[in-house]
Amino acid sequence: MKAVAGAFTVETENGERIVCSARGKIKRDTDIFVGDYVETEENVILHTYPRKNVLIRPYVANIDLLVIVVASLPEPDWVLVEKLLLNCAKEGIQTAIVCNKCDKQGNMEEALQPYRRDAKVFFVSAKTGQGMEDLIACLTGKTVCFAGQSGVGKTSILSFIGGRELQIGEMSRKIKRGKNTTRQIEIYNFVGGKLVDTCGFSVADSIDIRPEDLIYYYDDFVRVQNQCRFSNCKHMEEPGCKVKEMVERGEFDADRYRRYVKLYQELIERRKKLYG
Numbered sequence: 001m002k003a004v005a006g007a008f009t010v011e012t013e014n015g016e017r018i019v020c021s022a023r024g025k026i027k028r029d030t031d032i033f034v035g036d037y038v039e040t041e042e043n044v045i046l047h048t049y050p051r052k053n054v055l056i057r058p059y060v061a062n063i064d065l066l067v068i069v070v071a072s073l074p075e076p077d078w079v080l081v082e083k084l085l086l087n088c089a090k091e092g093i094q095t096a097i098v099c100n101k102c103d104k105q106g107n108m109e110e111a112l113q114p115y116r117r118d119a120k121v122f123f124v125s126a127k128t129g130q131g132m133e134d135l136i137a138c139l140t141g142k143t144v145c146f147a148g149q150s151g152v153g154k155t156s157i158l159s160f161i162g163g164r165e166l167q168i169g170e171m172s173r174k175i176k177r178g179k180n181t182t183r184q185i186e187i188y189n190f191v192g193g194k195l196v197d198t199c200g201f202s203v204a205d206s207i208d209i210r211p212e213d214l215i216y217y218y219d220d221f222v223r224v225q226n227q228c229r230f231s232n233c234k235h236m237e238e239p240g241c242k243v244k245e246m247v248e249r250g251e252f253d254a255d256r257y258r259r260y261v262k263l264y265q266e267l268i269e270r271r272k273k274l275y276g
């Protein structure tokens with residue numbers, strides 16, 4: 001449920017929380033993810049069970065749904081949103097985008113439009129409770145991880161949901177205490193599911209995809225790629241590129257294409273740094 005400097009909080013089958021250490025080959029923090037199923041003996045983790053999926057950012061395993069939270073403030077980092085979507089696509093994890101702070105001004109509808117093809121989009125306010133019914137219905141029965149920039153209101157949403165469905169001690173304490181920035185990943189129980197709070201991103205983080213594979217996460221681009229002049233077209237600077245042609249004609253979303261270009265360049269840069 002939580003991992004802090006070699007102290008692993010484990011929930012037992014009867015719902016009790018115990019703090020364990022790890023022994024043997026799995027001693028390092030990096031060997032055990034929040035979300036892992038483990039076997040313990042006398043407060044020692046003996047081994048972890050095979051994972052159905054794993055994310056590195058945020059560092060979590062075995063989730064059913066990643067909820068990416070955005071808000072009009074802090075100003076959205078759409079490249080980060082794209083990266084989170086890509087990593088989930090790679091791991092086969094379902095995604096949703098939650099636009100929080102809808103009680104405040106700022107029209108996000110248009111900016112979120114292109115994402116509707118990849119993820120369910122919800123508009124909520126953790127402050128007023130607006131839109132929460134639909135969101136809760138989508139979360140029930142799942143292990144749901146919340147991710148997004150720092151300050152978008154991940155913990156506030158979790159507190160709202162937890163406090164409403166079930167009084168979760170740590171969360172309601174947090175509400176009273178006020179605006180604490182989350183420092184650790186932690187799993188909370190609510191009726192019929194689990195919610196995972198994570199630390200916010202403040203800088204865009206890397207994705208673990210080879211640059212040449214990036215295109216496969218853009219199925220609409222892939223569909224026309226056989227019409228590009230070069231069979232190995234990356235849809236960047238190449239002449240006779242069908243993807244670019246369709247972007248220019250407004251048949252593909254230009255912002256989506258720009259994010260593809262930016263991510264591709266970032267992945268190339270990262271490869272250069274890693275492998276020279």
Ligand SMILES: Nc1nc2c(ncn2[C@@H]2O[C@H](COP(=O)(O)OP(=O)(O)OP(=O)(O)O)[C@@H](O)[C@H]2O)c(=O)[nH]1
Nearest residue numbers: 101125126127150151152153154155156181182200
């Ligand atoms: N107006 C308004 N403010 C909100 C809403 N939700 C959260 N906030 C405020 O936004 C700030 C950040 O909220 P948090 O829940 O701590 O954000 P977080 O995403 O958990 O941030 P990190 O833990 O740093 O990643 C707090 O001051 C909240 O009161 C909302 O729906 N409306």
Ligand SMILES: [Mg+2]
Nearest residue numbers: 154155181182
């Ligand atoms: Mg938080």
Ligand SMILES: [Zn+2]
Nearest residue numbers: 228233235241
């Ligand atoms: Zn092309």
